[in-house]
Amino acid sequence: MLQEMLSVETTDQLTEIDELTPEEEHERLYLERRVERAFYEAGKALAQLRDRRLYRSTHKTFEDYCRDRFGHSRQKSNYLIAAADVFDNLTTIGCQNSLVEDLTTNGLQILPTSERQVRPLTKLEPQQQQEIWQAAVQEAGGKAPSGRVVKDVVERIMERTKVPNTYQLGEVCQIIVKDNPDLRGKGGCWCIVTAVNEFSCTVMAWDGEYTVRMDHLKPMNYLEQECEQMQSLSTRINKLRQSGNLEKAADAVLKHLGEVNRPYLTDLEEKILSLIELECSTSS
Secondary structure (H helix, E strand, O other), rough: HHHHHHHHHHHHHHHOOOOHHHHHHHHHHHHHHHHHHHHHHHHHHHHHHOOOOOOOOOOOOOHHHHHHOOOOOOHHHHHHHHHHHHHHHHOOOOOOOOOOOOOEEOOOOOOOOOHHHHHHHHOOHHHHHHHHHHHHHHHHHOOOOOOOHHHHHHHHHHHOOOOOOOOOOOOEEEOOOOOOHHHOEEEEEEEEEEEEEEOOOEEEEEOOEEEEEEHHHHEEOOOHHHHHHHHHHHHHHHHHHHHHOOOOHHHHHHHHHOOOOOOOHHHHHHHHHHHHHHHHHHOO
């Protein structure tokens, strides 16, 4: 008896659902597309805030601004910015002439609806992004694929085209930014390889540690003794940065030292670095 009552109640509820008018259907579709493209709009806005330094009236750094204003890290902002760039790239094939605004799909292409779907694509070249996204769409049965599906496709293709990682621990390399937003401002800086991964290296630059693809590094071909000298310099620089006692002038000096393209310091550079070390040791 109870089951019959529940069945009748459920049937009554279903019959009470109102059909949407054509105008409401259009409005619903429009709003759904706005939600789906929210990550893209956020990424484009964050890029403007960062590039134009519109945070400077309240915060010294973009990282502090993101944390205080939006409650997330700079890395999260970089993910959104990079995802928006991927979205722009994907829309250059088949979608750029669409007359329908705020749509994530049209008759020619299915587009991403979240940042995580395209995160595995952000380190790839534009043509690779397009090819892998289309392959992931096919694998997902013609629908927008999950980030897991996209990552699987990327890993399979990378495995087929794998190039041996020939970098060595302790090797000194130069950073090449290319399409990696996390490396913005690091172009030309030298770094020390601290870990050799399958498709990437973990490196220590003057301002911290990064994990970068092999094509974002250029060997500086230093001799073993020269590499040891640069490793020692890297240790000194990062020890100072971790002390927390640096003034802006001192930080600027360390940045300069992190960009030198020779395996030694001039006499003046060595004197200035030693002075900074002395000042930090006495003030701690």
